Amino acid sequence: MRKVIANxxxxxxxxxxxxxxLLALLAPWIAPYDPNAIDVKAILLPPSMQHWMGTDALxxxxxxxxxxxxxxxxxxxIVAVGIATSIGIVLGAVAGYYRGWVDTIMMRLVDIMxxxxxxxxxLAVIAFLTPSIWNIMIVIGLTSWMGVTRLVRAEFLSLRNRxxxxxxxxxxxxxxxxxxxxxxxxxxxxxxxxxxLGVASAVLVExxxxxxxxxxxxxxxxxxxxxxxxxxxxxxxxxxSLFPGLAILITVLGYNLLGEGLRDALDPRxx
Amino acid sequence: MLKYxxxxxxxxxxxxxxxxxxxxxxMHLAPGDITTTEAGFNPKASEExxxxxxxxxxxxxxxxxxxxxWLERMSKLDFGNSFASHQRPVFWQTTDENxxxxxxxxxxxxxxxxxxxxxxxxxIILIALPLGIISALTQNRLPDxxxxxxxxxxxxxxxxxxxxxxxxxxxxxxxWLPISGLHSMGADKLSGFAQGLDTLKHLILPVFISAxxxxxxxxLFVRNGMLEVLHQDFITTAKAKGLPEGxxxxxxxxxxxxxxxxxxxxxxxxxxxxxxxxxxxxxxIPGMGKLFFDAVLxxxxxxxxxxxxxxxxxxxxxxxxxxxxxxxxxxxxxxxxMQ
Numbered sequence: 001m002r003k004v005i006a007n008x009x010x011x012x013x014x015x016x017x018x019x020x021x022l023l024a025l026l027a028p029w030i031a032p033y034d035p036n037a038i039d040v041k042a043i044l045l046p047p048s049m050q051h052w053m054g055t056d057a058l059x060x061x062x063x064x065x066x067x068x069x070x071x072x073x074x075x076x077x078i079v080a081v082g083i084a085t086s087i088g089i090v091l092g093a094v095a096g097y098y099r100g101w102v103d104t105i106m107m108r109l110v111d112i113m114x115x116x117x118x119x120x121x122x123l124a125v126i127a128f129l130t131p132s133i134w135n136i137m138i139v140i141g142l143t144s145w146m147g148v149t150r151l152v153r154a155e156f157l158s159l160r161n162r163x164x165x166x167x168x169x170x171x172x173x174x175x176x177x178x179x180x181x182x183x184x185x186x187x188x189x190x191x192x193x194x195x196x197l198g199v200a201s202a203v204l205v206e207x208x209x210x211x212x213x214x215x216x217x218x219x220x221x222x223x224x225x226x227x228x229x230x231x232x233x234x235x236x237x238x239x240x241s242l243f244p245g246l247a248i249l250i251t252v253l254g255y256n257l258l259g260e261g262l263r264d265a266l267d268p269r270x271x
Numbered sequence: 272m273l274k275y276x277x278x279x280x281x282x283x284x285x286x287x288x289x290x291x292x293x294x295x296x297x298m299h300l301a302p303g304d305i306t307t308t309e310a311g312f313n314p315k316a317s318e319e320x321x322x323x324x325x326x327x328x329x330x331x332x333x334x335x336x337x338x339x340x341w342l343e344r345m346s347k348l349d350f351g352n353s354f355a356s357h358q359r360p361v362f363w364q365t366t367d368e369n370x371x372x373x374x375x376x377x378x379x380x381x382x383x384x385x386x387x388x389x390x391x392x393x394x395i396i397l398i399a400l401p402l403g404i405i406s407a408l409t410q411n412r413l414p415d416x417x418x419x420x421x422x423x424x425x426x427x428x429x430x431x432x433x434x435x436x437x438x439x440x441x442x443x444x445x446x447w448l449p450i451s452g453l454h455s456m457g458a459d460k461l462s463g464f465a466q467g468l469d470t471l472k473h474l475i476l477p478v479f480i481s482a483x484x485x486x487x488x489x490x491l492f493v494r495n496g497m498l499e500v501l502h503q504d505f506i507t508t509a510k511a512k513g514l515p516e517g518x519x520x521x522x523x524x525x526x527x528x529x530x531x532x533x534x535x536x537x538x539x540x541x542x543x544x545x546x547x548x549x550x551x552x553x554x555x556i557p558g559m560g561k562l563f564f565d566a567v568l569x570x571x572x573x574x575x576x577x578x579x580x581x582x583x584x585x586x587x588x589x590x591x592x593x594x595x596x597x598x599x600x601x602x603x604x605x606x607x608x609m610q
Contacts, residue, residue, distance in 0.1 A: 112289035114538075115586040116579065119545030120563060121297075124575050127567040128300045204429055208549055211431045212564065227432060234439045241439075245432030252427035260423075 003265040010261025016254030024070035033061035035068040036219045044237045054239040056229055062239065065221040066247060072222040073251065076137050077202040083141025084202075085195050088148025093179050095149070096156025103153070110146045118143055122205065123214065131214045140202050148194055155187035189266045193259050200255035207248050223248050279594065283587055290583045291345050294576055295338050350577030353566075362577055376562055376574060377581055383453070384551070384558035387474065388543045391482035392536065399486050403493025404525065410498060418490065425487030430546065434480045434553045441476065449473050451555040477554045481546055485539060492535055496528035530601055537593025541586045 004010045023030070032052075039059035047054045053062035095106035125139045159165060165182050173182075209215030210224025218225060223244040230240025332340070344350065350362050353376060363375040406418040442450030453473050454466070500506065501524055509519045547560030555561070559578060566574035 108285065108289065112286055112293065115286060115541065115590070116290060116293065116583045117541040117545035117586065119542075119548050120579055120582050121545075123548065123563065123567045124294075124297055124579050125300060127570060127572075127575055128297060200427070207429055208431055211429075212549065212552065214567065227435070231435060234435065235443060238439075241432070241435055245429060245436070248429045248432065249424070249427050252429075253423060256423055256426050 004262060007261045007265040009257045010265055013254045013256070013258030013261055016250060017258060020070055020251055020254065021074065023067055024074050027064075027067040027071055031061075031064035031067045033064045035064040035221050036060065044233065046237075047239050053243045054237065056226070056237075056240055057233060062226065062243060065226055066223070066243060069221040069223045069226055069244070070247065070251075072133065072216055072220065073203050073206060073224075073248070076133060076140070076206040076216075076222075077199040077255075079137040080140035080144070080202040080206075081195050081198040083138065084145040084198060085148050085191065087141070087145035089152050089184070089191065091145070092149040092152025093156060093184065096153035097160065097175065097179055097183065099157070099160075106149065106153070110149055113143070113146050119205075119208075122209070126209070126214050131209075131217060133216050133220070136206060136209060136215050140205055144198060144202065147198070148191065151190050151194055152187055155190060156183050159183050159186055189262075193263045193266070196255055196262060197259035200252045200259065203248065203252055203255070207244075275598065276595065279591055283591070286587055287345075287584065288342070290580065291342050292338075294579050294583075295341050297579075298341075298572070298576065299334075345580055348581075350580070351573040353571055353574050362581065377559070377577060380557060380559045380562045381581070383556060384544065384547050384560060387477055387481060387547065387550075387556070387558060388540075390474065390478045391485065391543070394478060394482040395485045395489050398482075399490035400493055402486075402490040404497060404520070406490065406494040407497035407501065408520070415494075418494075422487040422491050425483060428483070430480055430484055431549045431553060433483060434476070434550060437476055437480070438553065448475055450476065453556060473554075473556075477550045477556055480550045480553075481543065484546070485543070488539075489532070489535065492532065493528060496531060497524055500524045500527045530597065533593050533597045533600060537590045540589035541582070544582050544585065 004014070037060060039055070042051070042055050042059040044057055045051055045055045045059075051061050051063065053066060055061055056065070091106050091109075095103040121143050122139050125143075126135065129135045129139075160183070165178060168182055169178060206215055206222070207224035207227070210222045211228050213225075213228060215224055216222035218229075227241060227244040230237065230244070234241050348362050351360075353360075360373055360375045362377045402418050402421075406415045409415045438450045441448045449472055453470055506519060506524060509523050514523075544559065547558055548564050549560070550556070551558045551560035552564045559582065562574065563578045565571070566578070
């Protein structure tokens with residue numbers, strides 16, 4: 001932990017993400033207005049003391065919508081990565097531990113999934129389901145486990161024949177124990193790094209989907225759909241397009257900084 | 272080399288079967304069957320069009336037979352006709368009994384997307400190479416730090432947002448660049464050269480947008496590759512021999528650092544094709560991405576399945592080409608392959 005804080009990249013990322021997480025968690029208490037409250041007397045107001053980020057075409061307060069949007073974006077990012085990482089750990093562990101034909105099949109599956117253009121795959125699945133926040137999380141999760149799988153497999157392959165693992169096996173440890181007590185804890189660093197980086201790309205994908213109108217549906221606010229709503233008024237209401245984009249940028253930047261910083265700080269090879 | 276090629280080609284068969292399985296699986300994801308989803312989404316979907324869907328995908332037959340028929344159609348690249356766009360063939364042109372030729376939708380859209388992607392790859396190389404090299408040569412000093420900052424922002428910037436901002440700034444506010452479509456109004460009356468210039472102007476923003484996200488990754492990659500090579504023994508030897516700095520960097524280090532780029536480009540193909548959805552729908556460019564997005568909105572299943580399959584097949588071909596060029600460029604791999 002001390003190593004992480006000593007790394008300037010990781011520290012900057014950690015601070016950005018903590019701040020955004022805090023804002024998202026406290027949204028119901030710190031948002032000055034109801035994010036969905038329509039106010040016909042306050043339509044398309046520029047940023048001011050009353051409305052820090054202005055209001056939209058329905059008179060809704062953008063700052064409040066941004067705060068609630070942060071909850072959605074972060075929730076989707078974290079749950080999607082949770083799904084992807086769980087799948088990746090299970091498949092990667094099985095492939096790396098049992099090797100042989102199991103490994104071959106798993107790795108071919110990864111190759112096949114990687115050869116289908118991801119965004120097409122996500123959109124196609126959504127075309128057959130209905131867009132909702134839960135479907136988005138599941139779809140992003142189910143289409144982004146390949147990296148973690150390869151990573152876990154590679155770690156397992158390299159750890160599998162180390163002395164401590166062989167010793168434990170000789171002493172009669174079962175597969176389950178070997179995988180969860182010995183191999184997995186020793187592969188955690190790259191898994192954590194790739195999960196943190198994964199949240200960054202999941203946030204980007206979610207905002208892209210919402211921007212296209214196939215993600216989080218109105219009236220629920222997400223940064224992507226605030227941007228879509230604002231797109232039509234870009235000529236005379238710049239604040240509707242500027243703030244959500246900046247929020248996405250800063251959040252993704254925070255996760256990337258933290259991920260790369262963690263990699264530097266925790267990887268013994270780069271020291 | 273020939274044996275390697277044959278082996279790789281052979282490997283594509285199980286991959287394609289896997290892709291067919293996944294696309295078939297997606298088709299059956301919908302609760303109930305896809306005819307009801309379509310009806311649910313589009314209340315105007317008639318019993319007739321539902322019947323067409325059932326016929327096209329043989330939904331009345333057992334699942335295994337359905338899959339067999341789907342595989343057969345895929346192998347013939349026959350994805351049927353679009354539901355939404357006047358029965359146009361999805362993939363390639365067809366001629367009916369009256370000698371009327373209907374162009375395929377993918378046939379028309381694919382060259383546009385390929386052109387944009389080739390241009391943006393060119394732009395990526397043009398910008399990312401110098402950035403990566405400068406970054407590596409000034410490691411941890413100011414130029415490297417500022418390029419790294421740029422790279423991180425490039426990774427984080429949402430493409431659609433940047434597109435929107437640039438579109439507003441260059442197109443709406445200043446009228447420097449056209450912001451939609453591929454041709455200006457009345458461009459068909461211009462000379463061939465002027466028409467080409469007009470299209471090129473329309474392509475500037477979309478190409479720039481699709482290049483910007485790839486740019487960050489590639490320049491970081493060149494930087495790290497250069498740093499790794501610069502620490503190897505043969506570079507020290509070259510320096511000890513008293514070779515000029517330029518020769519060492521460009522002839523010895525760069526050539527080795529660039530090799531893996533071939534693979535990276537191969538791997539980035541699915542991302543580029545998929546990424547075309549956002550850029551093309553924002554700028555109204557009639558390429559694969561926009562075609563796919565419109566098909567998703569209209570639940571035009573034959574088009575969705577066709578593009579999904581063709582996009583994946585393209586990725587496979589791209590990866591194959593990348594591996595072959597790698598083998599061709601790197602004598603170590605080439606020799607290893609021949610043995």
